[in-house]
Amino acid sequence: MKPTVHGLHHITAIASDPRQNLDFYTRVLGLRFVKKSVNQDDPGTYHLYYGDYAGSPGTILTFFPWAGLRRGRPGTGQSYATGFSVPAGSLPFWQKRLAELKVATAPAERRFNEEVLTVFDPDGLRLELVATPEADPRAPTPSADVPAQFAIRGFHGTTLALTDARPTASVLTDSMGYRQLAQAGHRTRYAAGAGGPGTYVDLLTDPALPRGLNGAGTIHHVAFRVPDDATEVAARSVLLGRGLQVSPVIDRAYFKSIYYREPGGVLFEIATDQPGFAIDEPVEQLGTKLSLPPRLEPHRAEIEAALPALT
Numbered sequence: 001m002k003p004t005v006h007g008l009h010h011i012t013a014i015a016s017d018p019r020q021n022l023d024f025y026t027r028v029l030g031l032r033f034v035k036k037s038v039n040q041d042d043p044g045t046y047h048l049y050y051g052d053y054a055g056s057p058g059t060i061l062t063f064f065p066w067a068g069l070r071r072g073r074p075g076t077g078q079s080y081a082t083g084f085s086v087p088a089g090s091l092p093f094w095q096k097r098l099a100e101l102k103v104a105t106a107p108a109e110r111r112f113n114e115e116v117l118t119v120f121d122p123d124g125l126r127l128e129l130v131a132t133p134e135a136d137p138r139a140p141t142p143s144a145d146v147p148a149q150f151a152i153r154g155f156h157g158t159t160l161a162l163t164d165a166r167p168t169a170s171v172l173t174d175s176m177g178y179r180q181l182a183q184a185g186h187r188t189r190y191a192a193g194a195g196g197p198g199t200y201v202d203l204l205t206d207p208a209l210p211r212g213l214n215g216a217g218t219i220h221h222v223a224f225r226v227p228d229d230a231t232e233v234a235a236r237s238v239l240l241g242r243g244l245q246v247s248p249v250i251d252r253a254y255f256k257s258i259y260y261r262e263p264g265g266v267l268f269e270i271a272t273d274q275p276g277f278a279i280d281e282p283v284e285q286l287g288t289k290l291s292l293p294p295r296l297e298p299h300r301a302e303i304e305a306a307l308p309a310l311t
């Protein structure tokens with residue numbers, strides 16, 4: 001059996017001010033605040049999760065916000081852009097909305113058979129609203145600010161910036177179940193599983209791009225999804241077999257994860273679909289309380305007191 005990932009699970013980025021981050025992703029983009037937790041390595045800071053109503057894999061963008069953190073520089077060795085799937089014909093709505101809200105954007109461009117609007121979040125993180133003619137059956141997230149017919153459906157894909165795409169492409173296609181789909185200019189697109197929005201990985205080898213530097217407004221890691229623990233363990237042994245250094249399976253409460261750095265420098269994670277974000281609060285109440293891992297629960301009072309209020 002050749003274990004395969006089924007597309008993207010979540011993407012984690014670095015931010016500065018957590019309040020500004022929460023406002024942008026919930027009010028401006030209309031995502032749901034799915035989980036309020038802490039950085040397990042630095043419990044004095046948040047780990048914030050945004051996604052669709054149910055917190056489905058393939059919709060989740062998470063942030064480690066550190067107030068006052070210096071900006072990074074998007075570039076090679078990083079996930080360079082995060083694409084969200086929006087319905088065909090919805091870009092005029094977004095262009096008008098983002099202009100009114102004074103959000104920085106770049107002119108829309110055509111890529112493959114899609115229209116792409118690049119949007120910069122308050123820390124300069126590069127997002128792309130990808131209006132795709134492909135069917136995207138995922139439900140829009142209910143939002144007071146963004147009508148359902150224009151709403152984000154979840155991830156479209158991620159773009160990795162690389163100096164040489166070949167070693168990364170080899171890991172994707174030989175060891176992760178990805179297949180090459182399309183190529184244009186410096187960009188090659190790969191898809192996994194059933195394909196379609198939520199599965200795409202684009203490899204970009206634009207010689208004009210600088211080397212990436214970590215900091216606010218850059219991506220920390222990209223997580224791919226597998227359905228269950230057995231598939232994750234099988235994927236781990238395939239990756240170890242090709243000589244990659246892979247972490248043990250780590251229990252992240254909402255999913256189990258392995259981590260490895262692909263040869264182009266991007267930190268990859270493989271995460272299970274189960275058990276999901278409703279394990280410690282019901283779906284209707286996702287994101288309303290501070291969720292802590294069991295080992296930090298005894299320190300809840302002091303952790304809550306040290307965190308900045310979000311509203």
Ligand code: ZN
Pocket residue numbers: 010012221223269
């Ligand atoms: Zn992760």
